[in-house]
Amino acid sequence: MYGFLFRPKWLLFHAVVVAGIVAMVFAGFWQLQRLDERKAFNERVVERSQSEPVDLRSVLARIDDGSLTQDAAEWLPVVIQGTYLPDQVLEFNNSQGGRAGDNVLTAMVTDDGDTVVVNRGFVPLGIDVPAAPEVEVEGLGYVRLTEVRDRGGMTDADDGEPLTEIRRIDLPRLAEQFPGEVAPVYVQLIAAEPEIVAGDPEPVVLPELSNGPHLSYAIQWFVFAFAVVVGWVLAVKRSLATRLKAAAAERTVEDHR
Template sequence: MYRFLLRPRWLLFHLIVIAGIVGMVYLSLWQLDRLDQRKEFNSRVEARSEQPTVEFSTILDEIDSGDLDEDDAEWRTVSASGTYLPDQIIEFNNSQGGRAGDNVLTALVMDDGTTVVVNRGFVPLGQDLPAAPATEVEIVGFVRPSEVRERGDLTDADDGEPLTEVRRIDIPKISEQLPGDVAPVFIQLTGSDPAVGIADPVPVVLPELDNGPHLSYAMQWIVFAIFVAVGWVFAVRRSLSVRAAERRTADAGSD
């Protein structure tokens, strides 16, 4: 009765169904893994950003001594004071609040002579690049590690000229055109004294600390896998019904 299921065409069908179900279950588990990663990231950002503000030089000392890894310093709130250099760099191809634009990177020479790159914030496309304050400033912001090029990403221009536009905040590359010792991490500005004005870049907001759509995507893949399994059952039952009808017709014709 079921021997037809072992025919080559049906065996191929079984393999396609099994491969589809296995693939969908894998994608569901992958989404659940992404969910776990997202929850871990949210917890890390919340825990570090809520710690008391410390002097940026303290973080640098801990990084230099090996007591603190650059990635472990990310999202710590720090303060620093110094004077901005006049030259600025644009990190292009960004968005914030549903608008496309650029992030403005400005080097801050701190009171101890160390230079740190500061992401002053976001400027929408078409808006003039605001100059950095010419007076000494006190800033507060989050520590961010140097950004690295992922596989497949484009590289920034390297023609020997000082960078004016970059795709990512690559501190080792940017530091080549900055004076003195350059901090291996940058600061993402959240506040400043003098205060950030209406014409200044808008500080970059924290990433969304929600769980995203990963759980719903995981459930969707499981539902799709169930649909495929149910479809296989219907296909087998329909084939059985057709074969049974053919046998009844053949029996009636032989009478």
């Protein structure tokens, strides 16, 4: 009665169904993994960003001696003092508050003579980029890590000329055009003295700390997998019913002979 299930066409159908179910279940668990990663990221950002600010010099010293990794330092609030260099670089293709624009990157020479890249903030498109203050600045910001090119991402020009625009905050690339030894992390500015006023770059906001759609996506994938199982069962039952009906009709014809 069930021999038809082992015919080549049905075996191919079974293989497609199994492959689809495996792929959907895998996608569901992958979304759950993404959810766990998102929750861990949110907790890390909240915990570190709300800690007491420390001097950037102490963070750099601990990174240098190996007692603190760069990953563990990210999002720590730090205080930095120094003077901005006049040349600025725009990290383009950004958005904030529903507006497209650029982030303004300025190198600061600290009181110790180190060079630190500072993301002064966001400037909407069409707005002139304000010059950096020419006086000594005391800033408060978050430690951030250098950004790397994603697979398939475009690269920035490398013709030996200083960059005025950049796709990502690539510290090794920026270090080529700034004097001195450039710190291995940069600072995302929150506040400063002299005070940030209207017309200055707007401090970049923290990333959205939501769990995202990963849970709903996972549920959808599991529902899709279940629907495929139900579809397979219905297809088998329908084919079986059709064959039983045909067999019954054939017996009826033979009985009438």
